[in-house]
Amino acid sequence: MAGGEQLFSRPGIWLGFLIVLPIAVISGLKPGGGVPVFVILLGLTSHLDPWVVVCTAIFYKAASDLMEPVPSILLGIPGGRSAQATVLDGYPMAQKGLAGVAIGASYTGNIVGGIFGALVFLALLPFARQLILIFGSAEFFLLTVIGVMTVAVVSSGAFIKGLLTGGLGIAIAMVGYSSIGGDIRATFGLNYLYDGVPLGPLVVGLFAIPEAIALVVGGKPVAGDRVDLLMKQANRDVWRGIVEGFRHWRLMLQSSAIGTAIGMMPGLGAPVAHWISYAVARNTEKGAHETFGKGDIRGVIASDAPNSSADGGELFPTLAFGIPGTAGMSIMIAIFVLCGFTPGYSLMTNHLDVVVALVYVLIIANTLTVPIVMLFAPYLARLTLANPMVLAPIVIWVSMLAAYMTTNSIADLIVVLVFAVLGLFMKAYGWPRPPILIAVALGEVMEKYLWISVNNYGFSMFARPQFLAILAVMGLVALFGVRMRRQVAATVKEVREEAAPTVAAVLPEPEAETAPVVFARVPFRDRMTLEFIGEIVLLALVAAFLGYMLWDSTHWRFSDRLTPLIGVSIAAFFWVIRVGTIVLSFFRPIQISSREAKIMDTGFQTGQDPREARLRFYQIFGFTVALMLVIWVFGFHFGATLMLGAYLVTIARFSWLWTAFIVGVAIAILVGFYDYVLGIPWHVPLIVELFK
Amino acid sequence: MSVLSGLSQRRRHLGWLIGAAVTPFFAFNALAQTQAELQKLFTGSTITIIGSNAGSGADIMIRASAEILGDFLPGKPARIVVQNVPGGGGIPQVRRFMQAKPDGLTITVLHSRHTVDALFGTHDIKEWDPRKTGIIGTPTGGGQxxxxxxxxxxxxxxxxxxxxxxxxxxxxxxxxxxxxxxxxxxxxxxxxxxxxxxxxxxxxxxxxxxxxxxxxxxxxxxxxxxxxxxxxxxxxxxxxxxxxxxxxxxxxxxxxxxxxxxxxxxxxxxxxxxxxxxxxxxxxxxxxxxxxxxxIRSIFSRTWTLPAGTPEPVVKAWQDAFMKMTASPQYKALMVKIGFEDEHAPRSAQEMRDAFKLFDSLSPESIAVIKQLGND
Missing domain, CATH: 3.40.190.10 (Periplasmic binding protein-like II)
Known part of the structure; x- marks a missing residue:
């Protein structure tokens, strides 16, 4: 086809791919999101061949999306918006020494999903505009609600606290300017929060910093004691992952189909798709209720196949109507417009060659990037064996840099600090963190479609055939899940024996009976543990925030108050239950231990010497705070790199030579990439301001 | 009339004559000096345009204009950078603009609400006053x-x-x-x-x-x-x-x-x-x-403006460059390319300043109506 001819006859396009590929890899690897390459491409539209710009932009998007699962699996840090669920099973697999298997399976899911999405797009191209018009805002709202409801899935074992934090997450998502009524909501008078709480710094604070600190406190690499196993098997593991991925071909196709279908819905895309796919797989896969969230390879496939397949789906609203599926896609549309390819009918008819070329680009991006990642996967997997005393400060440094890229302001780092403290507490005491992430990521879209649906359809939305069809499918999936659970419960042992050796390896061991922490009938002074006081402080802070939001909402229009009040009500309801449980425990024996969470937030491993672990905690936490202060006072180039070097030499006792090498690389990245390539406007360090 | 007073009058007339002869020379000299200074200011400089959301209609238009803007300024800038300050209904963008130096090298393009709301005293930033800024013009001033x-x-x-x-x-x-x-x-x-x-x-x-x-x-x-x-x-x-x-x-x-x-x-x-x-x-x-x-809403749509305190000759240079640019065939071709030709309706700074007068002439009832329009 003409699109293919153009693609292969323009060497500039391939040069563009070669240039952005390493950037996409670096960008996708960074915790909390990528670098603003789209904005750079936006600035190049007038200088380059339009074909080169649009093809490179699509290639970059697909390639950087592909990298997102890596930090999720290796470090337990959600990479971006479309690989958040990967952390739930990918990281526990890494902790079991199976990082290579997880990466292998993840990329098999990604490549199959990516090609599946591209082919579906190509097959349905003639009907693109009609397809987009089938579903309306009511269905988009329903899908975001289903996405948000996966909060219940990831709250396994700590249901009340999970729903409380989910409600809190919705409330957090509502901070800032409302595009519905125009009210400025719950910003504490801070200009920085006018655009809401940014997701990048929130992810870094809530996940990256606590996980890095947990590594140091534990004193062991991510892969724990499985060092020998991993060293021997690193190469083979990746292939095992690929084979396992293909063994679950049905799940891969199911997840890819979900990704493509939801990607086609304007405004939803991969951020919603991968959570729904994960929740569906939990219901449709044998024994998944018991094993998902604990290192089940199927959880990784279910969350990563839609990551890439949604790219194909997102092209439908983007190219056929010019409706951006995500924030990145709105810049993509601008790139198209500036290149003279205005999305819509004229693009789909007069420039069909461009559209077809983009499908090829999606396939090329997948087939080019995945083998490269696979090639490096064994080495990446070995990252889980790195000395935590060295790895953690580097992760924190990179995370700070990633967070700072959100608005290039020091306030980004303050958000990191606030959520790091919250994340540390939640991790330590079994408060599930993923619900906040889901709610913040999807809250704004949910609010938008709630308002539009209520106004346009009212109660009649529940009678729409499309709405009922989605509801019926999800209902059937839930029923299937219930049936499956019963079957599994009846034949747990049988299932274990029937499972293939690799699956058996990643299935969790039967849970050890742990003594529940029972506070009742214990003298009051003995109850004043750090955990108890911490929880009271956290509950008080949550109450204060909810109270502030409630008070502030009295000044807002109804349209701007509706969703925040839903979030506040959910959080308040479960807050009361939680507080009630604690109060009741004073009068009768009730287990109120908060360490019952089963997914991720299962506390810190302190090793054999808790005092030593405590010292390490103070050191690494002190480093985190000091790093922020130093960045503020001396800037990134000088202060942050020096601080990193100082920690590595004095605390981690790393060799001078290697430290100099790491610091040198850090400076090279800052100057070479961020200054020269991206032209980042850094804040003026305080010291410079003082001497002006 | 005495001889002395007659002599004095003749001297005075002579003085006027000399003055009249010399003034154009000084004026021309001053103008030439200003032109030289403007050329020095813009040549090789970096122009920063503070925009709102990357990828928005306004952003697309700014970026398209930036392709040819340098050709119309008194000196050729080395590069024109669009700095996006997204979200928050454009309020962070206005705040960023208020902090910009009035050196003539930083401008912004504002949504109409940031001018109209300020006129009616309903803007979220109380100290923001668009009348004090160096308005350059608008490329899309209504009439559609x-x-x-x-x-x-x-x-x-x-x-x-x-x-x-x-x-x-x-x-x-x-x-x-x-x-x-x-x-x-x-x-x-x-x-x-x-x-x-x-x-x-x-x-x-x-x-x-x-x-x-x-x-x-x-x-x-x-x-x-x-x-x-x-x-x-x-x-x-x-x-x-x-x-x-x-x-x-x-x-x-x-x-x-x-x-x-x-x-x-x-x-x-x-x-x-x-x-x-x-x-x-x-x-x-x-x-x-x-x-x-x-x-008012039409004329202040996508207002190009310089920070308050920008020297008058610099503001004037920008205004001239803007009007020349929007009248040029290159600009019109660009607007066709990005699909904005329907909205092409450039207005000068003077026309926009006149709209301030239109606001001043409104009755309290009309003001109340328009105010409500912005707040509903």
Whole structure:
């Protein structure tokens, strides 16, 4: 086809791919999101061949999306918006020494999903505009609600606290300017929060910093004691992952189909798709209720196949109507417009060659990037064996840099600090963190479609055939899940024996009976543990925030108050239950231990010497705070790199030579990439301001 | 008259003559000096344009303009950088602009609300005063054909009278609460308790369009000829087919071309917004307010401006460059390329300053009406 001819006859396009590929890899690897390459491409539209710009932009998007699962699996840090669920099973697999298997399976899911999405797009191209018009805002709202409801899935074992934090997450998502009524909501008078709480710094604070600190406190690499196993098997593991991925071909196709279908819905895309796919797989896969969230390879496939397949789906609203599926896609549309390819009918008819070329680009991006990642996967997997005393400060440094890229302001780092403290507490005491992430990521879209649906359809939305069809499918999936659970419960042992050796390896061991922490009938002074006081402080802070939001909402229009009040009500309801449980425990024996969470937030491993672990905690936490202060006072180039070097030499006792090498690389990245390539406007360090 | 006084008068006249002869020389010298200084200022410099959301309509227009802007300034800048300050209804953008140095190398392009709200004292930043800034001009200052359409497959349209009598309320999709001139007529009808309601929250015009086509909202607040022809040509193959999706029911600002109405399969007379306001009993004051609101909102759309305190010669240089640029064939070709040719209506800084006077001439009643328009 003409699109293919153009693609292969323009060497500039391939040069563009070669240039952005390493950037996409670096960008996708960074915790909390990528670098603003789209904005750079936006600035190049007038200088380059339009074909080169649009093809490179699509290639970059697909390639950087592909990298997102890596930090999720290796470090337990959600990479971006479309690989958040990967952390739930990918990281526990890494902790079991199976990082290579997880990466292998993840990329098999990604490549199959990516090609599946591209082919579906190509097959349905003639009907693109009609397809987009089938579903309306009511269905988009329903899908975001289903996405948000996966909060219940990831709250396994700590249901009340999970729903409380989910409600809190919705409330957090509502901070800032409302595009519905125009009210400025719950910003504490801070200009920085006018655009809401940014997701990048929130992810870094809530996940990256606590996980890095947990590594140091534990004193062991991510892969724990499985060092020998991993060293021997690193190469083979990746292939095992690929084979396992293909063994679950049905799940891969199911997840890819979900990704493509939801990607086609304007405004939803991969951020919603991968959570729904994960929740569906939990219901449709044998024994998944018991094993998902604990290192089940199927959880990784279910969350990563839609990551890439949604790219194909997102092209439908983007190219056929010019409706951006995500924030990145709105810049993509601008790139198209500036290149003279205005999305819509004229693009789909007069420039069909461009559209077809983009499908090829999606396939090329997948087939080019995945083998490269696979090639490096064994080495990446070995990252889980790195000395935590060295790895953690580097992760924190990179995370700070990633967070700072959100608005290039020091306030980004303050958000990191606030959520790091919250994340540390939640991790330590079994408060599930993923619900906040889901709610913040999807809250704004949910609010938008709630308002539009209520106004346009009212109660009649529940009678729409499309709405009922989605509801019926999800209902059937839930029923299937219930049936499956019963079957599994009846034949747990049988299932274990029937499972293939690799699956058996990643299935969790039967849970050890742990003594529940029972506070009742214990003298009051003995109850004043750090955990108890911490929880009271956290509950008080949550109450204060909810109270502030409630008070502030009295000044807002109804349209701007509706969703925040839903979030506040959910959080308040479960807050009361939680507080009630604690109060009741004073009068009768009730287990109120908060360490019952089963997914991720299962506390810190302190090793054999808790005092030593405590010292390490103070050191690494002190480093985190000091790093922020130093960045503020001396800037990134000088202060942050020096601080990193100082920690590595004095605390981690790393060799001078290697430290100099790491610091040198850090400076090279800052100057070479961020200054020269991206032209980042850094804040003026305080010291410079003082001497002006 | 004494001899002495006669001599003094002659000297005075001589002085005037010498003065008159020398003044152009000094003026020219000063001008040349200013030109030299301006050339020095811009040559090799980095111009920063503070924009709002990357990828928005305003951003696309800024970036397209940036391609040729350097050719019209007194000296050729080394590069023109667009710095996006997104979100927050544009308030972070205004704050960033307020912190910018008045060195003539930083400008911004503002949404109309940041000028209009400030005039009415309803802006979120109390200390923000657009009158003090160095206004350069606007590339899209109104004077456009605006047409409201109904989807007959969603609502069986007969007439305005029937709609008003039926007490029905038709929904109109919008992307943000502080709509520009395109949403003006609907806002006025809604404000006068008319049969329309704006539903905000859509991501942009294209999402609104899709919602209209699938029957989610029966009214399209603006049926622009150019984008319909370009992006929805499949719906306009024959007038009969077009009429199944678009029935023009209202116009304001500039009346639509009859040929365009024929393309839409419409042969009757489309009522002006004032006729509808009359039907709803809105009165003269309302109509006057509407005219003023439309004028003010239109003229301040995408205002190019320099920070307060920018030296006057620099502001003047920018204004000249802007007007020359927007009148150039290169600029017009660029607007066609990005699909903004319909909106091309450049206005000078003077015309915009005159709009401030228009605001000053408004009655308190009209001000109250327009104020409400921004706050609803």
């Amino acid at each position: 054909s605006r047409l409201l359409c109904v989807n007959p497959q969603t609502y069986n349209w007969t007439s305005w009278k029937d709609l008003i009598d039926s007490k029905k309320q038709l929904n109109v999709g919008a992307s943000e609460p502080s709509g520009g001139a395109a949403a003006m007529a609907v806002r006025f009808i809604e404000m006068n308790k008319g049969p329309m309601k704006i539903i905000t929250g859509y991501s942009g015009n294209n999402e609104i369009f899709a919602a209209y086509l699938r029957g989610e909202v029966p009214i399209l607040q603006h049926c622009p000829e150019r984008s319909l022809k370009k992006e929805y040509a499949d719906l306009l193959k024959t007038p009969e087919e077009a009429h199944k999706k678009f029935v023009p029911i209202l116009w304001w600002d500039v009346e639509s071309d009859p040929e365009w109405l024929k393309t839409l399969g419409y042969s009757g007379k489309v009522p002006h917004v004032n006729e509808v306001l009359d039907m709803m009993g809105a009165g003269e004051e309302q109509k006057k307010a509407f005219r003023a609101a439309l004028e």
